[in-house]
Amino acid sequence: MITGRYARQTMFEGIGCEGAERIHAARVSIIGMGALGSVAAAQLARAGVGFLRIVDRDFVELGNLHRQALYTEENAGKQLPKAIAACGRLAAINSEIVIEPVVADFCRANAEEFVRDVDLILDGTDNFETRFLLNEICRKCGKPWIYGGAIGATGATMNILQDGGPCLRCMMPVLPMPGEYPTCATEGILGMASSIVASAQAVEALKIIVGSPNISRSFLRFDLWDNEVMRLDMVRDPDCAVCGKGEYELPPQGLTEGEEEERTIPLCADGTFQVSPKQRARIDLAAFAVRLEEIGMVSHNGYLLRFDNEEASFSLFDDGRAIIRDAKDAAKARSIYAEYIGL
Numbered sequence: 576m577i578t579g580r581y582a583r584q585t586m587f588e589g590i591g592c593e594g595a596e597r598i599h600a601a602r603v604s605i606i607g608m609g610a611l612g613s614v615a616a617a618q619l620a621r622a623g624v625g626f627l628r629i630v631d632r633d634f635v636e637l638g639n640l641h642r643q644a645l646y647t648e649e650n651a652g653k654q655l656p657k658a659i660a661a662c663g664r665l666a667a668i669n670s671e672i673v674i675e676p677v678v679a680d681f682c683r684a685n686a687e688e689f690v691r692d693v694d695l696i697l698d699g700t701d702n703f704e705t706r707f708l709l710n711e712i713c714r715k716c717g718k719p720w721i722y723g724g725a726i727g728a729t730g731a732t733m734n735i736l737q738d739g740g741p742c743l744r745c746m747m748p749v750l751p752m753p754g755e756y757p758t759c760a761t762e763g764i765l766g767m768a769s770s771i772v773a774s775a776q777a778v779e780a781l782k783i784i785v786g787s788p789n790i791s792r793s794f795l796r797f798d799l800w801d802n803e804v805m806r807l808d809m810v811r812d813p814d815c816a817v818c819g820k821g822e823y824e825l826p827p828q829g830l831t832e833g834e835e836e837e838r839t840i841p842l843c844a845d846g847t848f849q850v851s852p853k854q855r856a857r858i859d860l861a862a863f864a865v866r867l868e869e870i871g872m873v874s875h876n877g878y879l880l881r882f883d884n885e886e887a888s889f890s891l892f893d894d895g896r897a898i899i900r901d902a903k904d905a906a907k908a909r910s911i912y913a914e915y916i917g918l
């Protein structure tokens with residue numbers, strides 16, 4: 576007779592008593608505690624995953640609450656770091672597991688320490704530059720990770736298993752230019768879409784942990800508004816820079832913590848920072864302005880785009896450099912840059 580708090584989960588034939596033990600012994604890192612990470616973390620905590628490391632650089636704001644299910648108005652009022660707010664809530668959900676909150680910008684200087692001592696990593700990030708880094712570090716450390724992304728009413732997820740299957744770079748060889756891809760800040764997002772992606776990531780995490788034969792090997796994409804679901808079988812690219820050749824698009828050593836700081840320069844006005852892109856960029860400001868018009872005041876003159884709304888205020892040059900105004904600190908300036916400009 577199976578009893579106790581996990582009884583219903585353990586009774587499920589895909590898990591069983593052996594699976595339950597593996598879940599309690601499992602160590603998982605979640606990179607990014609926004610719409611995906613916060614939902615997946617709650618599910619894995621409830622499922623009894625023994626160790627959860629939650630990494631996030633940002634703090635809770637009122638505009639997060641419609642989709643980031645762990646957080647409260649009180650968290651937003653206090654501007655608590657997401658990792659700290661999440662840790663408190665997760666500990667209240669399950670006091671039997673170990674939760675390690677990390678308030679940090681996941682970057683090349685620190686990425687490996689968050690990845691090497693866990694069994695599995697969940698992608699809760701909001702930009703491809705960080706995902707490229709995650710893809711490379713997980714490849715280097717031989718750790719499976721679960722890609723997730725959501726925008727509008729659409730979502731996508733895929734397991735990167737390090738077992739001969741494709742990696743992220745097999746599917747996306749080149750890092751998109753800043754502004755090339757829409758972001759949640761420019762297109763909006765429904766919490767239901769991100770919650771489904773997070774649930775899919777969490778269930779795949781359980782399958783990987785228990786060693787299920789049912790682990791998904793395809794790219795799943797859905798659109799909740801247009802009622803579409805798509806499964807694509809992806810193949811490994813033998814010429815892939817990361818899993819094929821072991822070469823990286825980003826500099827081999829990447830940006831150190833110091834260089835990350837250098838990328839963001841405080842300007843003389845209080846709360847104003849210049850943020851540079853990590854790679855050379857050329858942005859079509861007119862096209863980008865059209866995308867931003869929906870969500871704030873935009874003007875541009877061919878050389879410079881100015882944007883203002885309640886959450887963000889910045890000027891963007893066509894080389895990808897941005898002047899971010901009214902940011903709390905340098906990390907927040909980089910966060911606004913990632914959210915609105917897309918890198």
Ligand SMILES: [Zn+2]
Nearest residue numbers: 742745815818
């Ligand atoms: Zn690859």
